[in-house]
Amino acid sequence: RKEVEQDPGPFNVPEGATVAFNCTYSNSASQSFFWYRQDCRKEPKLLMSVYSSGNEDGRFTAQLNRASQYISLLIRDSKLSDSATYLCVVVPPMEYGNKLVFGAGTILRVKS
Amino acid sequence: DVKVTQSSRYLVKRTGEKVFLECVQDMDHENMFWYRQDPGLGLRLIYFSYDVKMKEKGDIPEGYSVSREKKERFSLILESASTNQTSMYLCASSLWGNTEAFFGQGTRLTVV
Numbered sequence: 464r465k466e467v468e469q470d471p472g473p474f475n476v477p478e479g480a481t482v483a484f485n486c487t488y489s490n491s492a493s494q495s496f497f498w499y500r501q502d503c504r505k506e507p508k509l510l511m512s513v514y515s516s517g518n519e520d521g522r523f524t525a526q527l528n529r530a531s532q533y534i535s536l537l538i539r540d541s542k543l544s545d546s547a548t549y550l551c552v553v554v555p556p557m558e559y560g561n562k563l564v565f566g567a568g569t570i571l572r573v574k575s
Numbered sequence: 576d577v578k579v580t581q582s583s584r585y586l587v588k589r590t591g592e593k594v595f596l597e598c599v600q601d602m603d604h605e606n607m608f609w610y611r612q613d614p615g616l617g618l619r620l621i622y623f624s625y626d627v628k629m630k631e632k633g634d635i636p637e638g639y640s641v642s643r644e645k646k647e648r649f650s651l652i653l654e655s656a657s658t659n660q661t662s663m664y665l666c667a668s669s670l671w672g673n674t675e676a677f678f679g680q681g682t683r684l685t686v687v
Contacts, residue, residue: 471615494673495673497675505680506665506678506679506680506681507618507665507678508678509675509676512675550617550618552676554673560623560625560631561605561606561623561625561669561671561673562608562620562623562631562633563608563620563667563669563676564620565610565617565618565619565620566617567615567616567617568617
């Protein structure tokens with residue numbers, strides 16, 4: 464089983480739609496979780512951290528479900544500019560080193 | 576403005592050549608990483624380093640080595656390039672394992 468798994472998509476949605484991605488992780492003792500965004504031919508950049516209590520940043524909401532070992536990203540009122548690949552990132556327990564484990568990414572295409 | 580700089584955006588090398596990919600960060604970060612990114616596979620960790628002269632193997636270290644003689648510089652070495660090492664290589668740095676990682680712009684390496 465992969466450490467971090469995501470549905471590759473693509474998710475094709477109209478402008479204004481709400482879309483949600485999930486990401487599952489295998490190590491229940493994982494410490495930290497993030498969502499990164501990667502535009503075509505660009506490097507990944509941090510979108511938001513995922514806290515146990517969940518967090519919201521404008522149209523974006525991230526949640527963590529430790530019991531089921533998944534994190535989610537909800538995007539409301541989708542914009543054309545939201546089209547990108549969304550990467551789920553998990554930090555395993557310290558004994559595995561200070562590394563970041565990336566999912567393969569979910570492609571989002573927002574269309575007018 | 577934080578910065579991770581990779582020495583080349585595009586490289587073309589011949590099979591069997593020794594290849595050096597350089598990465599420099601100006602944020603005094605402890606951790607540095609080398610990933611390769613391939614379609615459908617996402618970012619896969621090759622090596623990472625959490626201190627000068629320290630290195631840890633990632634998920635796919637075979638055919639690669641690394642060097643970290645100074646805190647700000649992390650080099651990836653392909654000892655004898657092969658065509659299956661044609662890929663996008665991304666360098667990243669972070670202060671600690673569970674903090675935001677900043678990426679360089681990537682080096683697209685083609686081995687012919």
